[in-house]
Each structure stands twice: as C-alpha cells, then as structure tokens.
Amino acid sequence: MxxxxxxxxxxxxxxxxxxxxxxxxxxxxxxxxxxxxxxxxxxxxxxxxxxxxxxxxxxxxxxxxxxxxxxxxxxxxxxxxxxxxxxxxxxxxxxxxxxxxxxxxxxxxxxxxxxxxxxxxxxxxxxxxxxxxxxxxxxxxxxxxxxxxxxxxxxxxxxxxxxxxxxxxxxxxxxxxxxxxxxxxxxxxxxxxxxxxxxxxxxxxxxxxxxxxxxxxxxxxxxxxxxxxxxxxxxxxxxxxxxxxxxxxxxxxxxxxxxxxxxxxxxxxxxxxxxxxxxxxxxxxxxxxxxxxxxxxxxxxxxxxxxxxxxxxxxxxxxxxxxxxxxxxxxxxxxxxxxxxxxxxxxxxxxxxxxxxxxxxxxxxxxxxxxxxxxxxxxxxxxxxxxxxxxxxxxxxxxxxxxxxxxxxxxxxxxxxxxxxxxxxxxxxxxxxxxxxxxxxxxxxxxxxxxxxxxxxxxxxxxxxxxxxxxxxxxxxxxxxxxxxxxxxxxxxxxLRGLSMEGRIAQGAETAPDIVGGGVNMPWRLRLNAILAHPSKEAVIEFIDTVARPALVDVMDEIKSHDVCCKSYVVEGKADLWITHEGEPSFRFAVIPTSHQAPVFAIEAATDNDNMLENPDTYYRAEVSLSSGGQEYDIFGYNKEQIIHEVLNQYNRHMHYLNISREYHNPLEQE
Structure with a gap:
C-alpha cells in the first residue's frame, strides 16, 4: 500500500x-x-x-x-x-x-x-x-x-x-x-x-x-x-x-x-x-x-x-x-x-x-x-x-x-x-x-x-x-x-495476481500462532470496563496520543536497533506504524478514533458522562486498522505493553503470510 x-x-x-x-x-x-x-x-x-x-x-x-x-x-x-x-x-x-x-x-x-x-x-x-x-x-x-x-x-x-x-x-x-x-x-x-x-x-x-x-x-x-x-x-x-x-x-x-x-x-x-x-x-x-x-x-x-x-x-x-x-x-x-x-x-x-x-x-x-x-x-x-x-x-x-x-x-x-x-x-x-x-x-x-x-x-x-x-x-x-x-x-x-496475494495474506493471518499478550493478559475487571466504556472523541484521542503512539514508537525503535532489512516509521500526528520490506508488501498497524452509535444497554456508571450529555447517541472507539483496512476491534484501555503485544500479534501474522508467499515463488512488488 x-x-x-x-x-x-x-x-x-x-x-x-x-x-x-x-x-x-x-x-x-x-x-x-x-x-x-x-x-x-x-x-x-x-x-x-x-x-x-x-x-x-x-x-x-x-x-x-x-x-x-x-x-x-x-x-x-x-x-x-x-x-x-x-x-x-x-x-x-x-x-x-x-x-x-x-x-x-x-x-x-x-x-x-x-x-x-x-x-x-x-x-x-x-x-x-x-x-x-x-x-x-x-x-x-x-x-x-x-x-x-x-x-x-x-x-x-x-x-x-x-x-x-x-x-x-x-x-x-x-x-x-x-x-x-x-x-x-x-x-x-x-x-x-x-x-x-x-x-x-x-x-x-x-x-x-x-x-x-x-x-x-x-x-x-x-x-x-x-x-x-x-x-x-x-x-x-x-x-x-x-x-x-x-x-x-x-x-x-x-x-x-x-x-x-x-x-x-x-x-x-x-x-x-x-x-x-x-x-x-x-x-x-x-x-x-x-x-x-x-x-x-x-x-x-x-x-x-x-x-x-x-x-x-x-x-x-x-x-x-x-x-x-x-x-x-x-x-x-x-x-x-x-x-x-x-x-x-x-x-x-x-x-x-x-x-x-x-x-x-x-x-x-x-x-x-x-x-x-x-x-x-x-x-x-x-x-x-x-x-x-x-x-x-x-x-x-x-x-x-x-x-x-x-x-x-x-x-x-x-x-x-x-x-x-x-x-x-x-x-x-x-x-x-x-x-x-x-x-x-x-x-x-x-x-x-x-x-x-x-x-x-x-x-x-x-x-x-x-x-x-x-x-x-x-x-x-x-x-x-x-x-x-x-x-x-x-x-x-x-x-488476479493481486487477489491471489491478498488470499495469502488471509491464509497467513488464519494460520499464524498468536503471541501471548495484548488484551488477553489484561486484568478481567479492567478489560470488562474497557468493553463497557463509551468514551468521547477527546478521550480516545488522548489515549492514542499518550499510550498508543508511544507504544508504536517503541516497536519502531526496537526494529531499527536490530538492523533488519526493513524500514519502520510512525506517521506524524497519528498512531500509525509502517514496516516496509524491500520488494514485499508493507505492514501497517494504526489506531484510529471511530464513531459508533451507543447501545441502549450502556451502563451509565461506566460511560463518559460528559460525552453522553453532549451527544447521547454517539461514542468513540480506538480501533485497529491494518494494511487491508479497519479491523473493527477496540483497544481503548490497553496499556503500553499490551498494545505492543497486539502489534506483535499482527506483525507475526504478516510475517507468516510473507513466508507462505515466498514458498509460492510469486512475490508482489513492494506495496
């Protein structure tokens, strides 16, 4: 891309x-x-x-x-x-x-x-x-x-x-x-x-x-x-x-x-x-x-x-x-x-x-x-x-x-x-x-x-x-x-070649083993609170600025320290990490504020009251977006370490896809 x-x-x-x-x-x-x-x-x-x-x-x-x-x-x-x-x-x-x-x-x-x-x-x-x-x-x-x-x-x-x-x-x-x-x-x-x-x-x-x-x-x-x-x-x-x-x-x-x-x-x-x-x-x-x-x-x-x-x-x-x-x-x-x-x-x-x-x-x-x-x-x-x-x-x-x-x-x-x-x-x-x-x-x-x-x-x-x-x-x-x-x-x-390569991406995501971490290791009460929370746009943006972006910067710095054959950078003003492999599809992990309609069963105590008073029908989520687009899952409430593990989960799937692609001897030019 x-x-x-x-x-x-x-x-x-x-x-x-x-x-x-x-x-x-x-x-x-x-x-x-x-x-x-x-x-x-x-x-x-x-x-x-x-x-x-x-x-x-x-x-x-x-x-x-x-x-x-x-x-x-x-x-x-x-x-x-x-x-x-x-x-x-x-x-x-x-x-x-x-x-x-x-x-x-x-x-x-x-x-x-x-x-x-x-x-x-x-x-x-x-x-x-x-x-x-x-x-x-x-x-x-x-x-x-x-x-x-x-x-x-x-x-x-x-x-x-x-x-x-x-x-x-x-x-x-x-x-x-x-x-x-x-x-x-x-x-x-x-x-x-x-x-x-x-x-x-x-x-x-x-x-x-x-x-x-x-x-x-x-x-x-x-x-x-x-x-x-x-x-x-x-x-x-x-x-x-x-x-x-x-x-x-x-x-x-x-x-x-x-x-x-x-x-x-x-x-x-x-x-x-x-x-x-x-x-x-x-x-x-x-x-x-x-x-x-x-x-x-x-x-x-x-x-x-x-x-x-x-x-x-x-x-x-x-x-x-x-x-x-x-x-x-x-x-x-x-x-x-x-x-x-x-x-x-x-x-x-x-x-x-x-x-x-x-x-x-x-x-x-x-x-x-x-x-x-x-x-x-x-x-x-x-x-x-x-x-x-x-x-x-x-x-x-x-x-x-x-x-x-x-x-x-x-x-x-x-x-x-x-x-x-x-x-x-x-x-x-x-x-x-x-x-x-x-x-x-x-x-x-x-x-x-x-x-x-x-x-x-x-x-x-x-x-x-x-x-x-x-x-x-x-x-x-x-x-x-x-x-x-x-x-x-x-x-x-x-x-046809592009569709074939996308099929291999999906295959890599399905067959790659997850790295233990991310939201799985979040204490259950904290995780439930994150699921039930309905924060405002400002709260989600603050989370992205103070937690998500620093986590992606740490991943980028670690990759650069290993001197691997790829380039990584975080897009300015966003929590958007790109890892570019020479001659192969790039990996992207972004966290994007996305608006949603609030469910009628929202728990008032777990809701951002200011936001609900301003617009009771709308709340925001910090959703993950990859190279193929939005993934429709929310990481609001994750701490820095958990976000890093989530990035590694997705990057592991991407690397698995690249390995499958190499086996087919049909590499796609760098996206």
Missing part, C-alpha cells in the same frame, strides 16, 4: 506532464491533419477501419469473452466478499443513485440512437436471410441484445474493478496504470505507466466523441422532423458547441452537484418515456417479448458471442456491427470504468460485479424490447415507412417511431431533452475522468483542466463529423480501442 502517490512529485501546476502533454499533442496533431486534409482523412479512417476489423476482429471477440468469463469467475470465488476499500467501509451512494449514474454514464445516447434503428436495420438487412417476419424479428432483437448485453458491460466491469481494487484497497493512484502494479511494481510510475494512461485518454476521448456525434446527428434529425430544421454538418456542429458548453458547466460543478443530479434526471425522464411506450404500445407483446428475448439471448450467447464469420459470408456484417460495438465499448471502458469505480467505493467485489454486470443489462434489455419489438411490430403490421426512413436516415428512427403513438409532439420533445441530458452527462463524465487520468489519479484538480477536456471532446467530435461523418467516428473508435485491449488483458493479469 502506498502512503503517498509518487506521481505527485511529477506534477506541474496540478497536472502530470508525462500524460497530459503527449495526449494533448497527439489529439492536436490528429485534429489539425483532419482539418487540413479532410478528404484524405476520411479515406484514411475508412481504410484503417477495414484493416483493423478484418485483421483483428477475432482478437476483439476473444478478448471480450475473456473479460466476461473473468468477471463471473471472480464474482463466484472467495474473493467476491472482498470490499473495495477498507474492510469496514460502507458505500457512499445508495443503490438507486448508483444505478442511475451507471445507466447514464454507461449507455446514454446510444440507447436512444439505436433502440429503434438497430433492430429495424437488422430486420431489413439481416446477416442471415430468413423467410418469415417472425424469424427476422427474432434474429434482429437477438443481435441487438448481443451488442448491448453482458459482453459490453463485462468490459466496463473488469476495468472498473481493477481501478477500484487497486485504488481503494491498496491506495494506488486511481488510474489505469495501477492495475499493472503486481506485474511491474514501481515501474508503473515511469514511461510504461505514462504510455498506458495516454492510451486510456485517447481511447476515452474518441469513444465519447463518437457518442457526441451520434447525439448531435439524432438531435438534428429530431429538430428536422419536428420543426423542419435542415439536416447538415453546420447545424450538428453548432449543437455540439452548445451542448459541450452545458457539459462544461456540469463538469465544473463536480460529481455530486452536477453529474449525479443530471444522472438522476436522466433516469427519471428515461423511465417516463419507457412507461409511456409500455402503456400505450403493445403491452402484452412487450412483456412476452422480454421473456422470450432473454431466453433466446442466453441460448445463443456462446455461438453468437464467438462468431467472426469464418464459416459464412457474415464477416462483412460482423465487422460493421459486432466488431465496431466491441471497439466502442472498449474505447469507453477507461472513462466508464473509472467513473463506476469512483462511485462504487465501499461495495464488495461480488456486489460490484453483479450490480454493474446484470442490473444495467436487464434495464437495457427491457428498453430494447420495448422500443425494438414495438417498432418491429409496426413494420410487421404494414407500417413499412418506418423501415424505409431508418434505412435512409437512421438517426430519425426514434422520432418516426414516436409519431405513431399518441401525444407524439410531447414525447418527441421529451426524447430531445433526454438526448441532450444524456449528451451532457456523457461529455462531463468523460471530461472528469480524463482530467483524473492526466493528473496521476488525483481527484481535486484545477478547473481549467476539466474545461480543456470538455472543449476538446466537442472539437474532436465536430472535426471527425466534417471529415467523414459517423463512419469516421466509428473508425477512430475501433482504431483507438485496439491498443487498449492489450492493456486490459495485462490489467486482468495484475488483478
């Missing part, structure tokens, strides 16, 4: 030059070349997209399957109960706020853009020609589920898990590089780590820019459908500028004041639109279709999830759709992964994986069923105009669809507002995450950096639209996702 982020020493005015400058320079060069040579840029993007999808489509497909498999294996393993943070930490956000932010950041514009258009396009231009309407509709929805289901969310889950585990569990910087720590140790703070984070920044920026392009084109189509506003690049660029300005205001407001509130508004508006379509559309068909669609998806998930077109002529279709989707999900993963990591601190790994993997997937599936099956039912019942409109101009699909339902003007305006809010949420969340990456994992950074990245995203989206429209955006996304796929695979290796 790191007590201090080593990247802070490399900071300049709040940013990390080794990641900020290369990322900014590469983006400026690409944007400048695209502006100067727009025709050549469009051709280059198209050729690059064709080369990558044809040559590396198998790599994307296999990697995504690995991501999903690893998520499920970890969730059902013994590591699922590990908490993303200290052992006694609780989640910061309630479940509904958490899901709202997951949904808004992870899906947003894509759901509104593709929910009607994609099933219809798969229906009229299927990868496998079928005869009946029912067969075509079933295949269309099944393919849509594949692209928006567990595979995509597994990408977000694995990156978010790596970031949250190493950032909150081991105190490493909240950046992608930290996942490689078990593999390369302190070299993550050098050129290798900088390259990894620059790759993450580029992937994130182009992934979000693609979504902004989709959003701008859909808003433009909606304005054209409703108010005859012309569809043109000029209008879409003005839309990007205006909404990027709103995103800048939101990102300056921060996570709680801006992004969280917008996410909750998004969820309310989206649920309102969803309920409207369910209630006034073919309700029975929607619920029946949802049930059967999930069954069809689960029965075909392995076959379709691994298909790359070797034994059929589907390869062109797969490259245009499935491989693009995997690239798009992967390019978004640094942004969404870090975002969901930030909002998931305090949750267990199992809760995190199941929550991120299954809850949004089920919501997306019901959304796609509601809009997709209703649209297909319209086409099957003779409204062929919808299919023709989608084929000619996919962004207009949602508005043509809503026009067939009652109150179409109201719902279409609601859809436009929802697209705008999703647009803003995607942009401000992406800007916030890129700002964190280019600041070495630091959360609080200068406002100008967030503004810079929010504006840059809008500029990239606008320039790529001019260069080649949505095709150029898609090509850039797939290209930027390729190197980051390799990074994710190495990150998984680091995660």
């Amino acid at each position: 790191q007590q201090k982020n080593p990247l802070e020493d490399q900071m300049t005015k709040g940013y990390l030059p080794a990641t900020f400058l290369p990322a900014a320079i590469i983006i400026i060069i690409l944007v400048s070349l695209t502006v100067i040579f727009p025709d050549q840029a469009g051709t280059t993007f198209s050729n690059l997209n064709g080369f990558i999808t044809k040559s590396f489509g198998w790599f994307y497909t296999l990697s995504v399957v690995i991501f999903l498999s690893v998520c499920l294996i970890i969730a059902f393993s013994k590591f699922g109960q590990t908490r993303l943070g200290a052992d006694n930490e609780k989640p910061r956000y309630n479940f509904m706020s958490w899901v709202a932010m997951l949904f808004s950041a992870g899906m947003g514009i894509g759901l509104l853009f593709f929910s009607v258009g994609e099933p219809i396009l798969h229906y009229i231009t299927p990868p496998i020609a079928l005869e009946s309407h029912d067969q075509l509709a079933k295949q269309a929805v099944n393919l849509t589920f594949l692209h928006w289901g567990l595979h995509g969310w597994a990408i977000y889950t694995i990156i978010g898990l790596c970031l949250a585990y190493f950032g909150f569990r081991h105190g490493l910087p909240l950046t992608i590089r930290s996942a490689l720590y078990p593999l390369i140790g302190d070299r993550i703070y050098g050129p290798i780590g900088h390259i990894v984070d620059v790759t993450a920044v580029l992937g994130t920026l182009f992934g979000v820019a693609t979504s902004l392009g989709f959003g701008a084109s859909q808003i433009n189509s909606g304005l054209n459908f409703l108010f005859d506003v012309p569809v043109s690049n000029t209008v879409q660029i003005f839309l990007i500028i205006g909404i990027s300005g709103l995103a800048t205001i939101s990102v300056v407001a921060g996570l709680d004041a801006g992004i969280k509130r917008l996410s909750e508004i998004n969820l309310i508006l989206a649920l309102g639109l969803l309920v409207f379509v369910v209630a006034l559309g073919p309700t029975v068909l929607i619920f029946s279709g949802f049930t059967e669609n999930i069954g069809n998806y689960l029965s075909a998930i392995i076959d379709r999830g691994m298909r790359v077109g070797v034994y059929s002529d589907e390869d062109g279709w797969i490259n245009s759709w499935t491989i693009f989707y995997w690239g798009w999900w992967i390019s978004w993963s640094p942004f969404v992964g870090m975002f969901i990591a930030r909002i998931s601190r305090g949750r267990t790994i199992r809760e995190f994986i199941f929550g991120v993997l299954f809850v949004p997937t089920l919501l997306v599936f019901f959304w796609m069923t509601t809009f997709g099956n209703t649209a297909l039912d319209m086409v099957g019942n003779g409204f062929e105009e919808l299919a023709l409109q989608v084929k000619d101009n996919m962004p207009i699909a949602l508005f043509v669809f809503l026009d067939q339902l009652p109150f179409s003007m109201i719902t279409s305006i609601l859809a436009l507002v929802l697209i705008v809010t999703f647009f803003v949420t995607s942009s401000d969340s992406g800007s916030l995450v890129i700002d964190i990456i280019t600041s070495g994992g630091r959360i609080e950074n200068p406002v100008w950096q967030r503004i810079f990245w929010a504006v840059t995203q809008g500029v990239v989206a606008a320039v790529l639209l001019l260069a080649g429209g949505l095709g150029a955006l898609q090509a850039a996304t797939v290209a930027m996702a390729l190197p980051f796929t390799v990074v994710i695979l190495f990150s998984i290796g680091g995660l």
Whole structure:
C-alpha cells in the first residue's frame, strides 16, 4: 500500500506532464491533419477501419469473452466478499443513485440512437436471410441484445474493478496504470505507466466523441422532423458547441452537484418515456417479448458471442456491427470504468460485479424490447415507412417511431431533452475522468483542466463529423480501442495476481500462532470496563496520543536497533506504524478514533458522562486498522505493553503470510 502517490512529485501546476502533454499533442496533431486534409482523412479512417476489423476482429471477440468469463469467475470465488476499500467501509451512494449514474454514464445516447434503428436495420438487412417476419424479428432483437448485453458491460466491469481494487484497497493512484502494479511494481510510475494512461485518454476521448456525434446527428434529425430544421454538418456542429458548453458547466460543478443530479434526471425522464411506450404500445407483446428475448439471448450467447464469420459470408456484417460495438465499448471502458469505480467505493467485489454486470443489462434489455419489438411490430403490421426512413436516415428512427403513438409532439420533445441530458452527462463524465487520468489519479484538480477536456471532446467530435461523418467516428473508435485491449488483458493479469496475494495474506493471518499478550493478559475487571466504556472523541484521542503512539514508537525503535532489512516509521500526528520490506508488501498497524452509535444497554456508571450529555447517541472507539483496512476491534484501555503485544500479534501474522508467499515463488512488488 502506498502512503503517498509518487506521481505527485511529477506534477506541474496540478497536472502530470508525462500524460497530459503527449495526449494533448497527439489529439492536436490528429485534429489539425483532419482539418487540413479532410478528404484524405476520411479515406484514411475508412481504410484503417477495414484493416483493423478484418485483421483483428477475432482478437476483439476473444478478448471480450475473456473479460466476461473473468468477471463471473471472480464474482463466484472467495474473493467476491472482498470490499473495495477498507474492510469496514460502507458505500457512499445508495443503490438507486448508483444505478442511475451507471445507466447514464454507461449507455446514454446510444440507447436512444439505436433502440429503434438497430433492430429495424437488422430486420431489413439481416446477416442471415430468413423467410418469415417472425424469424427476422427474432434474429434482429437477438443481435441487438448481443451488442448491448453482458459482453459490453463485462468490459466496463473488469476495468472498473481493477481501478477500484487497486485504488481503494491498496491506495494506488486511481488510474489505469495501477492495475499493472503486481506485474511491474514501481515501474508503473515511469514511461510504461505514462504510455498506458495516454492510451486510456485517447481511447476515452474518441469513444465519447463518437457518442457526441451520434447525439448531435439524432438531435438534428429530431429538430428536422419536428420543426423542419435542415439536416447538415453546420447545424450538428453548432449543437455540439452548445451542448459541450452545458457539459462544461456540469463538469465544473463536480460529481455530486452536477453529474449525479443530471444522472438522476436522466433516469427519471428515461423511465417516463419507457412507461409511456409500455402503456400505450403493445403491452402484452412487450412483456412476452422480454421473456422470450432473454431466453433466446442466453441460448445463443456462446455461438453468437464467438462468431467472426469464418464459416459464412457474415464477416462483412460482423465487422460493421459486432466488431465496431466491441471497439466502442472498449474505447469507453477507461472513462466508464473509472467513473463506476469512483462511485462504487465501499461495495464488495461480488456486489460490484453483479450490480454493474446484470442490473444495467436487464434495464437495457427491457428498453430494447420495448422500443425494438414495438417498432418491429409496426413494420410487421404494414407500417413499412418506418423501415424505409431508418434505412435512409437512421438517426430519425426514434422520432418516426414516436409519431405513431399518441401525444407524439410531447414525447418527441421529451426524447430531445433526454438526448441532450444524456449528451451532457456523457461529455462531463468523460471530461472528469480524463482530467483524473492526466493528473496521476488525483481527484481535486484545477478547473481549467476539466474545461480543456470538455472543449476538446466537442472539437474532436465536430472535426471527425466534417471529415467523414459517423463512419469516421466509428473508425477512430475501433482504431483507438485496439491498443487498449492489450492493456486490459495485462490489467486482468495484475488483478488476479493481486487477489491471489491478498488470499495469502488471509491464509497467513488464519494460520499464524498468536503471541501471548495484548488484551488477553489484561486484568478481567479492567478489560470488562474497557468493553463497557463509551468514551468521547477527546478521550480516545488522548489515549492514542499518550499510550498508543508511544507504544508504536517503541516497536519502531526496537526494529531499527536490530538492523533488519526493513524500514519502520510512525506517521506524524497519528498512531500509525509502517514496516516496509524491500520488494514485499508493507505492514501497517494504526489506531484510529471511530464513531459508533451507543447501545441502549450502556451502563451509565461506566460511560463518559460528559460525552453522553453532549451527544447521547454517539461514542468513540480506538480501533485497529491494518494494511487491508479497519479491523473493527477496540483497544481503548490497553496499556503500553499490551498494545505492543497486539502489534506483535499482527506483525507475526504478516510475517507468516510473507513466508507462505515466498514458498509460492510469486512475490508482489513492494506495496
């Protein structure tokens, strides 16, 4: 565990030059070349997209399957109960706020853009020609589920898990590089780590820019459908500028004041639109279709999830759709992964994986069923105009669809507002995450950096639209996702190794014999009094200052006198002892004042009366915290000698773990 982020020493005015400058320079060069040579840029993007999808489509497909498999294996393993943070930490956000932010950041514009258009396009231009309407509709929805289901969310889950585990569990910087720590140790703070984070920044920026392009084109189509506003690049660029300005205001407001509130508004508006379509559309068909669609998806998930077109002529279709989707999900993963990591601190790994993997997937599936099956039912019942409109101009699909339902003007305006809010949420969340990456994992950074990245995203989206429209955006996304796929695979290796080492720590704690001492040897009346005492915060702090810290200082001095191959020190202002072993995990023993609610059976005579009068519901404990977090046991009332024995008990367990680890010949770099 790191007590201090080593990247802070490399900071300049709040940013990390080794990641900020290369990322900014590469983006400026690409944007400048695209502006100067727009025709050549469009051709280059198209050729690059064709080369990558044809040559590396198998790599994307296999990697995504690995991501999903690893998520499920970890969730059902013994590591699922590990908490993303200290052992006694609780989640910061309630479940509904958490899901709202997951949904808004992870899906947003894509759901509104593709929910009607994609099933219809798969229906009229299927990868496998079928005869009946029912067969075509079933295949269309099944393919849509594949692209928006567990595979995509597994990408977000694995990156978010790596970031949250190493950032909150081991105190490493909240950046992608930290996942490689078990593999390369302190070299993550050098050129290798900088390259990894620059790759993450580029992937994130182009992934979000693609979504902004989709959003701008859909808003433009909606304005054209409703108010005859012309569809043109000029209008879409003005839309990007205006909404990027709103995103800048939101990102300056921060996570709680801006992004969280917008996410909750998004969820309310989206649920309102969803309920409207369910209630006034073919309700029975929607619920029946949802049930059967999930069954069809689960029965075909392995076959379709691994298909790359070797034994059929589907390869062109797969490259245009499935491989693009995997690239798009992967390019978004640094942004969404870090975002969901930030909002998931305090949750267990199992809760995190199941929550991120299954809850949004089920919501997306019901959304796609509601809009997709209703649209297909319209086409099957003779409204062929919808299919023709989608084929000619996919962004207009949602508005043509809503026009067939009652109150179409109201719902279409609601859809436009929802697209705008999703647009803003995607942009401000992406800007916030890129700002964190280019600041070495630091959360609080200068406002100008967030503004810079929010504006840059809008500029990239606008320039790529001019260069080649949505095709150029898609090509850039797939290209930027390729190197980051390799990074994710190495990150998984680091995660598995880190979890393995933590398992050995637990094994060492369970099997190490205790040294007689500590609270065991405390006279029983004194020990009972300590158990029943409910002291004030001031009393606990005084105990830490006068008893606990001197005990830890004595241990430190004794270790230094033996001249062993380790360093020990007590953190100033705290009772916090660190014993650092070269090339192996550090040992920590801290005593921390922690507030608790007083039990109703508290014995008044054994209670700090002043504290109870001031706040009768709260008392404090002097709790032990180790490298893995709080241990939730109290040593208030121990004398100096007993605290020293308690430290030796825990240090003995730590040394036992190190011995087990050495037997495996798999040492973790110094934490």
